[in-house]
Amino acid sequence: MPEITYTRGDATTPSVKGVKVIAHVCNDIGGWGKGFVLALSRRWPEPETAYRAWHRDRANNDFGLGAVQLVQVERYLWVANMIGQRGTRTGSKGVPVRYEAIDAALERLAEPVRELGASVHMPRIGCGLAGGTWPRVEPLIVERLVRRGIAVTVYDQGEGPS
Template identity: 80%
Template sequence: MSEISYVRGDATVPSVKGVKVIAHVCNDIGGWGKGFVLALSRRWPEPEAAYRAWHRGRAGNDFGLGAAQFVRVEPYVWVANLVGQRGTRTGSKGVPVRYEAIDASLALLADKAVGLGASVHMPRIGCGLVGGTWSRVEPLVTERLVRRGLSVTVYDYGD
């Protein structure tokens, strides 16, 4: 069975052939403006616009923790908006990351990527600004994506 590949670089520019899905974690309150989403928005306006419209229409759609939205940004590139954090700030209920929501959205991502015959690319989702730890997220990525036979690359930004 394959494993997760770790590389230094920018997850918005995966350098492999074929269909690619770039996955990242979003919050459940419609906020888009810090972290990896800024890199996405610099490359493509569609993921932010789709996310904001999805949130606005949440009364009549599946928007919420554990949901996933797939936005095609180039002929062979999709962005997966995964709702895996409650709000944006650490408060009385702890950090914003919700591992069970990331797990549920990764299952949806796996189905989409398998259907597209795509590889999956991501930063260390659920970590960084939202307070999660990779030691808790990595097993979810392995279970939901790698075990389905998907090629997964995790990007650590930097030189």
Template identity: 80%
Template sequence: MSEITYVRGDATQPFGKGPRLIVHVCNDIGGWGKGFVLALSRRWPEPEKAYRRWHRERATNDFGLGAVQFVQVESYLWVANLVGQRGTRTGSKGVPVRYEAIGAGLADVAAKAAELGASVHMPRIGCGLAGGKWPRVEPLITERLTARGIPVTVYDHDG
């Protein structure tokens, strides 16, 4: 079993060689415009285009809480758009993060990482604008990824 490696840096520039998956959390309403997605869009247009198309065509695909879309952005680099938050605002039902959806999505990430022989890289998913708490997310990563021997690096961005 591997452990989660924590580093200071930019998750859009993942460390290491070989196949790598960058995982981040998206909402279930088609919104892309705040938080980590802006950093992704500055580097590659494909993840946003693919997410918007996925949402637009949701009547004919698997778009929804817990679903993951894998978008190849470089030869050995993919972005995983994981739908892990309901809406974008805190309201009567609490914060947007949905831990069950993140857990379900991470199971798909684990399968894809195993298929590609990839390491997984991410910011503290679900803990920014989605309002999640890391002590609830970290065990999901441990259970779904590192327990299966998949190396995971979590990036804490400076600034």
């Protein structure tokens, strides 16, 4: 069975050839200011600008849990803003991550990625500030992307996969 490739490094600088999509999880309240999004914004203004406009005009578009926005940042590089967390704080309803929304976003991402002939690159989505756990997220990635023949690389900043 195909598997996810794990590597150490920065998900904003995938080193493989060909068309690439950097996928990450965003919240559903328009907040962009902590976590992996800061690394994206240091490299390109477009993902944040597009996300904020998408949120601002949410009454007229598909912005919400499970939605995906593809933003081209270089000739062969796209960023996928995936809405996979409710709010930004842990509260009475638990951590912000919403696994069903990540699942839906990955499902929506698969077709455009295949049309682009792209590989997907990401940090451990939903497992940082969103509070998710990798054993819950990894099978979603395998099911929605890897089993469809899409190459996925997950980047760890530190010691590699745990």
